[in-house]
Amino acid sequence: MRSLIGALAALVLLAEPALAQEAARRYGDFPVIGSRAAVWVAAQLHLFFAAFVLGVPMFAVVAEVIGIKSGEERFDKLAKEFTRLLLVSYSATAVWGAVLVFALVTLYPGVWTYLAEIFDVSMWVYVGIFFFESATLYLYYYGWDLWKEGRAKWFHWGLGILLNLWGTTVMFIANSWLTYMMSPPAEVTPDTAPGMVQFWSAFANATWMPINIHRLIANVVFGGAIVGAYAAYRFLMAETDEERAHYDWMGYIGNFVAISALIVLPFAGYWLGREIYEFNQQMGITMMGGFMSWLWIVQAFLIGVLFLTGNYYLWVGMGRIPGAERFQPYTKYMLVVLVLGVIVWATPHSMIASRDEISAMGGQFHPFLGVLGVMSAKNTAVNLMILTTFLSFLLYRRANKEPVVGWAGRGTMVQGALFGIAALVVLFYGVYGYFVPAIVRIGFSVYQVLAVLSTIVAVVVLDVLMLRGATSRGEIRWGQMPPRSQYALFILAVTFTWLMGLMGFARSGIRQHWHVFEVMRDTSVDAATPALGYASVVISVCVLIFLGMVAFIFWVGGLAEKPIITKAARGEGPHAALQPAGGD
Amino acid sequence: MLLQNLKIVLVVLGTLGLYTWVANAIPQVESEVPAQLSFGADVTPEELVSAGGQLFAGAGACVTCHGLEDRAPALLSDYGGAGPIGQRCADRVEGMDCKEYLYASLADPYSYLVEPFGPIMPDQRINLSEDQLWSLVAYLQDQGGEVTVTGADLQSTQASSAGGAASQGGGGAATAAASGPSSDATEATAVMQANLCFGCHKLGDQGVVLGPPFDGIGSRRDAAYLRNSILNPNAEVPEGYQEVAGLMPPNFGQMLTAGQLETIVQFLASQR
Numbered sequence: 001m002r003s004l005i006g007a008l009a010a011l012v013l014l015a016e017p018a019l020a021q022e023a024a025r026r027y028g029d030f031p032v033i034g035s036r037a038a039v040w041v042a043a044q045l046h047l048f049f050a051a052f053v054l055g056v057p058m059f060a061v062v063a064e065v066i067g068i069k070s071g072e073e074r075f076d077k078l079a080k081e082f083t084r085l086l087l088v089s090y091s092a093t094a095v096w097g098a099v100l101v102f103a104l105v106t107l108y109p110g111v112w113t114y115l116a117e118i119f120d121v122s123m124w125v126y127v128g129i130f131f132f133e134s135a136t137l138y139l140y141y142y143g144w145d146l147w148k149e150g151r152a153k154w155f156h157w158g159l160g161i162l163l164n165l166w167g168t169t170v171m172f173i174a175n176s177w178l179t180y181m182m183s184p185p186a187e188v189t190p191d192t193a194p195g196m197v198q199f200w201s202a203f204a205n206a207t208w209m210p211i212n213i214h215r216l217i218a219n220v221v222f223g224g225a226i227v228g229a230y231a232a233y234r235f236l237m238a239e240t241d242e243e244r245a246h247y248d249w250m251g252y253i254g255n256f257v258a259i260s261a262l263i264v265l266p267f268a269g270y271w272l273g274r275e276i277y278e279f280n281q282q283m284g285i286t287m288m289g290g291f292m293s294w295l296w297i298v299q300a301f302l303i304g305v306l307f308l309t310g311n312y313y314l315w316v317g318m319g320r321i322p323g324a325e326r327f328q329p330y331t332k333y334m335l336v337v338l339v340l341g342v343i344v345w346a347t348p349h350s351m352i353a354s355r356d357e358i359s360a361m362g363g364q365f366h367p368f369l370g371v372l373g374v375m376s377a378k379n380t381a382v383n384l385m386i387l388t389t390f391l392s393f394l395l396y397r398r399a400n401k402e403p404v405v406g407w408a409g410r411g412t413m414v415q416g417a418l419f420g421i422a423a424l425v426v427l428f429y430g431v432y433g434y435f436v437p438a439i440v441r442i443g444f445s446v447y448q449v450l451a452v453l454s455t456i457v458a459v460v461v462l463d464v465l466m467l468r469g470a471t472s473r474g475e476i477r478w479g480q481m482p483p484r485s486q487y488a489l490f491i492l493a494v495t496f497t498w499l500m501g502l503m504g505f506a507r508s509g510i511r512q513h514w515h516v517f518e519v520m521r522d523t524s525v526d527a528a529t530p531a532l533g534y535a536s537v538v539i540s541v542c543v544l545i546f547l548g549m550v551a552f553i554f555w556v557g558g559l560a561e562k563p564i565i566t567k568a569a570r571g572e573g574p575h576a577a578l579q580p581a582g583g584d
Numbered sequence: 585m586l587l588q589n590l591k592i593v594l595v596v597l598g599t600l601g602l603y604t605w606v607a608n609a610i611p612q613v614e615s616e617v618p619a620q621l622s623f624g625a626d627v628t629p630e631e632l633v634s635a636g637g638q639l640f641a642g643a644g645a646c647v648t649c650h651g652l653e654d655r656a657p658a659l660l661s662d663y664g665g666a667g668p669i670g671q672r673c674a675d676r677v678e679g680m681d682c683k684e685y686l687y688a689s690l691a692d693p694y695s696y697l698v699e700p701f702g703p704i705m706p707d708q709r710i711n712l713s714e715d716q717l718w719s720l721v722a723y724l725q726d727q728g729g730e731v732t733v734t735g736a737d738l739q740s741t742q743a744s745s746a747g748g749a750a751s752q753g754g755g756g757a758a759t760a761a762a763s764g765p766s767s768d769a770t771e772a773t774a775v776m777q778a779n780l781c782f783g784c785h786k787l788g789d790q791g792v793v794l795g796p797p798f799d800g801i802g803s804r805r806d807a808a809y810l811r812n813s814i815l816n817p818n819a820e821v822p823e824g825y826q827e828v829a830g831l832m833p834p835n836f837g838q839m840l841t842a843g844q845l846e847t848i849v850q851f852l853a854s855q856r
Binding site for chain 1: 585588591592595596597599600601603604606607608610611612613614615616617618645648649655702703704705706710778779780783833835836839
């Protein structure tokens with residue numbers, strides 16, 4: 001299939017080179033929904049699946065190495081089950097990739113020709129690496145039971161690492177194409193023939209690396225969330241306590257991975273935002289304060305849902321941990337911090353307002369909300385929310401443990417003090433930010449972030465040392481989770497997926513009526529960038545198609561697994577002794 | 585099992601429905617494409633003001649910055665006690681009337697920065713046609729002042745723009761200096777801005793000192809040297825700049841027209 005894509009790329013490369021503006025003026029037509037929506041849906045679905053198949057191998061290898069080091073077989077089983085989900089999702093990724101290429105070739109041939117002429121070499125490299133990635137994946141999955149012991153197991157783990165390397169490289173290459181459209185090098189103008197564009201300067205453009213890092217982390221978040229939802233489904237459908245316990249644990253790991261990576265994601269987002277501003281201030285302003293300003297309010301609402309749901313899942317989960325009851329009184333205070341944080345974060349500020357709206361507010365900014373809507377308040381809110389979520393994880397982790405080291409009391413006090421200092425630093429710079437110019441204020445967010453990150457690192461180190469040899473107040477009762485907690489995992493998965501679609505719209509939409517920003521103008525009937533309402537409908541449709549396909553893929557995967565387990569358990573059939581296909 | 589599946593589907597649909605509803609409940613703002621305008625010589629001030637007003641509030645995205653007063657000065661309301669832009673534009677630059685000033689500040693915004701705001705406004709000629717620029721000028725004049733833009737203004741810059749485009753093979757950023765009521769210095773500055781020269785070279789208040797500064801460069805280098813160093817930047821690296829050797833793109837020979845190159849060279853040679 002990829003060869004076919006390559007052949008198509010070669011065909012369009014044979015076309016006459018044309019200047020950017022001339023090249024853009026060729027468009028196809030797609031019935032009913034139009035060309036833009038068709039390409040949008042294909043690209044978004046390709047990205048959803050791609051994010052999943054890139055995120056899952058990352059924690060599959062982490063789970064596998066934990067299994068090797070700790071000797072706990074459940075981690076190895078978990079890694080293998082993740083990889084099985086990966087295997088069945090891989091073809092869907094390739095299918096949507098092909099649909100996207102066909103859509104571009106037929107609906108936006110001018111744009112495709114232009115990009116292919118600049119990036120032809122990297123397209124062939126992409127295809128080559130894709131072959132290696134596929135081969136490595138098959139070896140990694142189908143060699144799981146073959147290379148199970150001793151050195152062979154480490155070789156197998158090395159395959160997992162290699163799989164991640166291939167996957168990351170493929171993503172980095174594809175990212176260069178889309179980031180070029182967003183931030184082409186300064187020397188490229190509408191008069192520059194694509195053949196004259198220097199490859200490396202186009203490839204390593206201004207937003208390439210920030211997008212790479214942002215997507216890398218986001219893929220982990222996304223993979224964790226989807227695995228969590230899968231585990232939740234299997235938990236709800238489980239027929240035995242053993243099955244329920246396994247999927248409860250798997251759901252916890254998925255949620256842990258997703259929320260842990262989510263905590264780091266805003267920092268990558270800051271970097272990306274800063275690079276966008278450095279590339280073109282107007283683009284940055286369009287993104288944050290222009291026609292997209294309301295998008296960030298919706299984003300704040302979604303992230304609020306993520307923080308609240310993620311914490312809720314942890315708090316409910318503490319019900320199955322002996323000893324956790326001593327921490328439960330604190331959850332209401334954490335809830336208050338989170339709710340206040342969401343309210344502040346979702347406060348509008350720099351909005352495009354009509355004359356009527358301005359006169360109704362009595363000025364450009366709302367007299368009360370204007371104070372909360374500025375970045376000083378928002379940065380303070382989000383950093384305190386991150387600290388609170390980290391505290392939830394910490395309490396969850398310590399719930400059933402009783403430290404035995406002599407300095408446990410002092411250690412806990414130091415941890416508390418670190419939390420307090422971090423919160424004070426965040427609040428101090430939040431308030432101080434109101435009294436300094438904007439250029440100084442922007443630098444304060446770095447101090448706030450550093451305070452939170454260093455606290456997280458220091459507290460974790462202390463905790464690990466303090467809980468060495470800790471006694472247990474009782475084992476976690478895996479499987480004894482109320483069903484409502486599993487619906488929280490579904491909400492997390494839907495929200496992460498929707499948020500990814502929304503951010504994709506933001507990244508692509510800030511180019512406005514340009515295929516390649518200020519180089520190749522979009523002269524099609526769909527050149528205007530739609531409002532958020534229309535975008536939300538497209539995103540919801542994409543999410544629905546994605547989740548529907550994922551459900552189908554997982555169901556098909558389950559078909560091959562279940563009958564064999566049942567027969568093996570009963571000791572029936574000619575292959576009763578066989579292990580489940582790809583199974584547990 | 586069926587009931588369980590149904591519950592899951594309802595949770596998923598409910599969550600999607602909630603997000604879609606929230607996104608539709610907020611104000612809907614579309615990023616429009618600047619509409620093509622084509623006015624004749626008999627265009628009336630009212631037509632220009634009307635078109636300019638639509639651009640200002642819509643596709644021109646001017647309200648994104650002009651109005652909040654934390655990014656750019658307010659234009660439709662009083663700023664600094666001098667009234668809206670139509671009242672104060674004639675007093676901004678000595679020797680420039682309101683019309684000249686407004687056009688020049690749209691075409692070359694970095695040269696007409698208002699303290700204390702930073703250089704964030706792009707050259708509007710990248711996005712807008714001459715007719716659109718003049719309609720914006722008319723609209724801004726109408727904010728407390730008298731509209732003096734006429735069809736003759738449009739025709740003079742259209743002719744200038746067309747001439748420039750014909751000699752340069754198209755429009756766009758690199759050809760930006762070809763149009764507008766500008767002197768040679770303004771034209772050279774616009775070409776250099778469009779080609780990001782000030783990303784590395786400093787001239788007056790513009791740019792950063794990464795490569796050799798342009799201030800006084802005419803007293804240090806002659807035109808032939810300047811021409812050669814633009815076309816072949818790595819041929820001779822000035823002392824003290826070896827660390828940044830290779831940074832300047834070697835393809836300005838392809839990117840600039842002969843006219844643009846000479847405009848820059850003569851301008852730099854005159855910086856003494």
